[in-house]
Amino acid sequence: MKVIRARTLGFCPGVRLAVATAQKAAAGATASGRQAFVLGQIVHNPRVSARLESLGMRRIDEAGLDGSGKSAPAGAVVVIRSHGAAPEVFDRLRSAGAEIVDATCPRVATNQKAAASFAARGFLVVIAGDRGHGETLGVAGWAPGAIVVSSPDEARSVPGDRPVALIAQTTISENEYDAIRAALLERRPDLVDAGGVCGASRERQAAVAGFLGKVDAVLVVGGKNSANTRRLAELSSSLGLPTWHVESAADIPPELGNFDSVGLTAGASTPDEDIDEAEAALLRLSQ
Ligand code: F3S
Numbered sequence: 001m002k003v004i005r006a007r008t009l010g011f012c013p014g015v016r017l018a019v020a021t022a023q024k025a026a027a028g029a030t031a032s033g034r035q036a037f038v039l040g041q042i043v044h045n046p047r048v049s050a051r052l053e054s055l056g057m058r059r060i061d062e063a064g065l066d067g068s069g070k071s072a073p074a075g076a077v078v079v080i081r082s083h084g085a086a087p088e089v090f091d092r093l094r095s096a097g098a099e100i101v102d103a104t105c106p107r108v109a110t111n112q113k114a115a116a117s118f119a120a121r122g123f124l125v126v127i128a129g130d131r132g133h134g135e136t137l138g139v140a141g142w143a144p145g146a147i148v149v150s151s152p153d154e155a156r157s158v159p160g161d162r163p164v165a166l167i168a169q170t171t172i173s174e175n176e177y178d179a180i181r182a183a184l185l186e187r188r189p190d191l192v193d194a195g196g197v198c199g200a201s202r203e204r205q206a207a208v209a210g211f212l213g214k215v216d217a218v219l220v221v222g223g224k225n226s227a228n229t230r231r232l233a234e235l236s237s238s239l240g241l242p243t244w245h246v247e248s249a250a251d252i253p254p255e256l257g258n259f260d261s262v263g264l265t266a267g268a269s270t271p272d273e274d275i276d277e278a279e280a281a282l283l284r285l286s287q
Contacts (some may be wrong), residue, residue, distance in 0.1 A: 001257065001259065001260060001261065001262060001282065001283065001285065001286030002260065002261040002262075003261075003262050003264050003279050003282050003283060004211070004214060004215055004261060004262070004263050004264065005263075005264050005265075005275075005279070006204070006207035006208060006210070006211070006263060006264065006265035006266075007207045007210065008200075008203040008204050008206075008207045009204060009207065009264070009265045009266045009270075009275065010266045010267075010268070010270050010271070010272060010275050011268060011269070011270065011271060011272070012198070012200035012201070012204075012268035013105075013200060014082045014105025014106070014107060014108070014198075014200070014268075015043050015082050015105075015268050015269050017082070017103065017105070018042060018043070018079075018081055018082035018103035018105065019042060019043065019048055019271075021079065021101060021103040022038055022042050022052055022057060022079045022081075022101075022103060023051075023052065023055060025057075025077050025079050025101045026052060026055035026056055026057040026077075027055065028077070029056070029057075029076075029077040030055070030056050034075055034076055034077055034099075035056075035058070035072065035073060035076045035077070036055075036056060036057045036058070036076070036077045036078075036079070037057065037058050037059065037060040037066065037072050037076055037077070037078045037079070037098075038052065038057055038058075038059055038060070038078070038079045038081060039059075039060055039061075039062065039078060039079065039080050039081060039085055039089070039093075040059065040061070040062075040081055040083070040134050041059065041081070041225075042057075042079070042081045042082075043081070043082070043223075043226070043269035044222075044223035044225045044226035044227070044229070044267075044269050045222065045223045045226065045267075045269045045270055045271065045274070046223060046247060046248075047248070047271055047273065047274055048269070048271055057079070060072055060078060062085065062086075062089050062092075062137075063092070064092055064093055064096050064098070071096060072093075072096060072098055073097075074096065074097025074098075075097060075098075075099065076097075076098050076099070077098070077099050077101060078093050078098040078099070078100050078101070079100075079101045079103055080100060080101070080102045080103055080104055081103055081104075081134070082103055082104060082105040082108065083104070083105075083108065083133070083134035083135040083138055084104035084105070084108045084109060084112055084134075084135060084138040084139070085104070085134075085137075085138045085141070086137065086138050086140070086141020086142065087141060087142060088141060089138075089141070090102075104138075105170070107170055107198050107200075108135055108138070108139070108170060110195065111139050111167050111168075111170065111194075111195040112138065112139050112142040113142070114165070114167060114194045114195050115127070115139050115140070115142045115143035115146060115165075115167055115194070115195075116142040116143055118143065118165035118192070118194055119142075119143035119144055119145060119146065122162060122163070123162065123163050123164060123165040123192070124145065124146075124147070124158070124159065124162045124163070124164050124165070125140075125143040125145070125146035125147075125164075125165050125167060125194070126146070126147055126148075126149055126155070126158055126164055126165070126166050126167070126184060127139055127140055127146060127147070127148045127149070127166075127167050127168075127169060128148075128149060128150075128155075128166060128167070128168045128169065128172060128176065128177050128180040128181070129148060129150065129168065129169025129171075129172050130148075130150060130169060130172075130227055131148045131150055133169060133227060135169050135170065135171075136148045136169050139167060139169075149180055149184075151179075151180070152179045152180055152182065152183035153183070154180075155180045155183035155184045155187070156183050156186065156187065158184060158187055158188075160187040160188055163188065163190055163191075163192065164184060164187070164188045164190075164191050164192070165191075165192045165194040166180070166181055166184060166191055166192065166193055166194060166195075167194045167195040168195060168196050168197045169227075170197060170198035170200075170201060171197070171198065171201045171227055171228035171231065171268065172197060172201075172227075172231065173197070173201075173205055173231050173234075173235060174197055174202060174205060176231075177196060177197050181193070200268060201228055201231075201268065204228070204232060204265065204267070204268060205231070205232065205235055207265060208232050208235050208236050208239075208263075208265055209235065209239065211236065211239075211241060211263035211265075212239050212241065214261070214263070215241065215259075215261045215262055215263035216241075216242070216259040216260055216261050216262065217241060217242040217243070217244070217256060217259040217261075217262050217263070218233075218236040218241045218242070218243045218244070218262065218263040218264075218265065219243075219244050219246065219252065219256060219262055219263070219264050219265075219278060219282065220232050220233040220236060220243060220244065220245045220246070220265050220266065220267070221245075221246060221247070221248070221249075221264070221265070221266040221267075221270050221274050221275055221278045222245070222247070222266050222267030222269060222270040222274070223247060223267070223269060223270070224245070224247055226267045226268075226269045226270075228267045228268050228269065229245065229266070229267025229268075229269065229270065230245065230267075232265055232266075232267060233245035236263075236265075241263070242259075244256060246278070248274060248277065248278070249274070249277040249278045249280070249281035250281075252278065252281050252282065252285070254285065256282060256285060257285030257286050262282055264278060264279055264282065266278075
């Protein structure tokens with residue numbers, strides 16, 4: 001079997017930075033006898049989460065509570081992941097005495113600032129993406145009155161009484177963004193594009209599209225709860241390529257061994273080790 005890696009796959013720059021920042025914060029907190037927390041899951045990947053847990057880093061929620069419902073002690077270090085967070089979350093953690101290490105991806109931070117600026121100028125900020133996702137909740141928090149829309153149908157019911165500024169969740173697909181944008185334009189032809197899909201997401205999606213005609217099947221590696229990984233799998237399937245989405249090499253189904261060529265890709269939250277192990281497991285299948 002021939003395994004062809006996507007020309008861009010795995011950790012994006014924002015996730016790589018956030019994971020490195022969290023590891024450094026965990027080591028620093030341990031060295032100074034303090035507890036370290038991360039707001040939510042650093043990235044939607046079990047291996048990365050397990051590695052941070054092994055360094056003593058625990059999860060905390062937006063209310064500042066850990067898994068057992070206890071507040072983080074004053075002086076604890078709290079890492080804000082690449083998805084970012086709403087300003088109230090920063091305020092709540094600071095007033096509880098936490099030291100915040102902000103690992104918000106610079107690209108997400110740009111969208112937060114754009115959201116705040118357009119809302120202050122009287123625009124309705126519309127975020128195209130997944131309702132309830134950490135990033136969309138965070139961006140919405142910077143823009144009072146912002147709404148999240150997940151489909152063109154939802155976009156058609158957006159109030160048309162104010163100018164609209166549209167911001168993408170950085171990891172949605174270009175197709176989803178374009179469809180939501182077109183539906184909003186029916187309501188507000190003066191729509192302002194205030195922040196599109198991240199270039200890193202676009203590159204990973206384009207690399208999957210590049211598999212067409214070159215491979216017989218596609219393996220997507222990454223967390224099942226990773227929105228951007230799921231979208232790579234959906235895109236591949238929509239192109240008519242037999243596609244499998246697995247979290248790790250251990251989940252690779254034996255039938256992939258029946259294909260002569262397999263395209264390998266991975267979401268922006270998938271570490272290099274997961275990709276290397278998946279490639280090795282695929283090659284073993286054909287031996
Ligand atoms: Fe940042 Fe883009 Fe990654 S927004 S976290 S570099 S997908």
